[in-house]
Amino acid sequence: MQHSVLISDFDGTMTENDFYKLVAERLLPAQALEFWQEYRRGRISHFKALQNIFSQLRAPQKVLEELILDMHLDPSLAKDIVCLRKAGWKVVVASAGCQWYIDRLLTGAGLTIGPQGDVEVHANPGTYSSGTGLTMTMPEDLQFRSQETGVHKAAIVHYYLQNAHQVAYAGDGWTDVDAAMLVPPHLRFAKADIKQALDERGEQARIFTHWSEVARTIVELE
Numbered sequence: 182m183q184h185s186v187l188i189s190d191f192d193g194t195m196t197e198n199d200f201y202k203l204v205a206e207r208l209l210p211a212q213a214l215e216f217w218q219e220y221r222r223g224r225i226s227h228f229k230a231l232q233n234i235f236s237q238l239r240a241p242q243k244v245l246e247e248l249i250l251d252m253h254l255d256p257s258l259a260k261d262i263v264c265l266r267k268a269g270w271k272v273v274v275a276s277a278g279c280q281w282y283i284d285r286l287l288t289g290a291g292l293t294i295g296p297q298g299d300v301e302v303h304a305n306p307g308t309y310s311s312g313t314g315l316t317m318t319m320p321e322d323l324q325f326r327s328q329e330t331g332v333h334k335a336a337i338v339h340y341y342l343q344n345a346h347q348v349a350y351a352g353d354g355w356t357d358v359d360a361a362m363l364v365p366p367h368l369r370f371a372k373a374d375i376k377q378a379l380d381e382r383g384e385q386a387r388i389f390t391h392w393s394e395v396a397r398t399i400v401e402l403e
């Protein structure tokens with residue numbers, strides 16, 4: 182059977198808080214977010230902004246592992262992914278953030294990662310050392326790579342539009358807009374910044390606050 186696929190952003194979508202905001206608030210000097218302002222002004226890429234912010238981290242790894250728990254992954258995520266699978270939906274994460282914390286949080290919730298696992302993850306690879314910080318690199322897979330964000334969310338949606346029964350998208354940020362626009366409005370889930378961007382274009386979406394609402398809505402569509 183051809184699956185339907187829910188493609189989801191991670192930071193701020195599956196979680197309450199973004200990793201880059203938490204580390205900037207708690208572990209980095211105030212000027213660390215200047216890279217983010219440079220990105221918002223269009224002077225550097227989203228990837229470069231995050232890469233530069235993450236490279237300044239020097240906390241012990243244990244501190245970072247505790248901090249990611251405060252991203253507050255949706256507590257019913259694992260249960261919801263099982264319900265989605267029973268309803269014929271596969272869940273794919275498409276994140277312009279870093280695999281280092283995404284994999285930890287998802288496996289910590291008891292989920293297996295991979296094309297045949299509970300959840301397929303496309304995120305920028307990263308390694309951590311308290312000497313050099315979180316080193317984030319471009320994804321190796323050229324098919325889903327973008328100079329702007331590393332992982333190319335819209336390319337992932339394109340791929341599944343060709344290879345899945347139907348595709349839904351959920352996101353909360355500016356990097357989600359192009360990907361979300363590729364799916365039909367009744368399968369487009371928006372929160373925060375992306376909602377504003379879609380409103381400005383006169384585009385419709387289903388509004389959500391917690392990821393579990395996305396999962397329940399999709400299951401009820403069937």
Ligand SMILES: [Mg+2]
Nearest residue numbers: 190192193354
């Ligand atoms: Mg996000």
